[in-house]
Amino acid sequence: MVHLMTNPTKGPNGVYYYVKRVPKDLIDKIGKERYSISLRTKDPRDAKRLCGETDVQKEREFAALRVGPQPIPFRDRGRGRQPGEMLVEKFQLLKVANLLPMKARQHVRA
Structure with a gap:
């Protein structure tokens, strides 16, 4: 054509x-x-x-x-972990490294 x-x-x-x-x-x-x-x-x-x-x-x-509408594919970049678990791990690593601002560190509990 x-x-x-x-x-x-x-x-x-x-x-x-x-x-x-x-x-x-x-x-x-x-x-x-x-x-x-x-x-x-x-x-x-x-x-x-x-x-x-x-x-x-x-x-x-x-x-x-x-x-027509197509579903958006979900890519699990955490190798089998749920997205929420990855976020918690990231905050814990930042808290350990003291990279979070002081206010955020007070709200994150290990």
């Missing part, structure tokens, strides 16, 4: 806009049939560059909407 880049559209005030039709399968999720976003420039070269960047961003958003 060939991906054609959307060209910027010049508005009546001379400012360029990114205008793109929303894919049919995403109209219900997005709630509109087309995007029209100001590129905030009157320079055609800047408009072409910004239009390309915006097009890539919108295509990524469309792909993410098609896939």
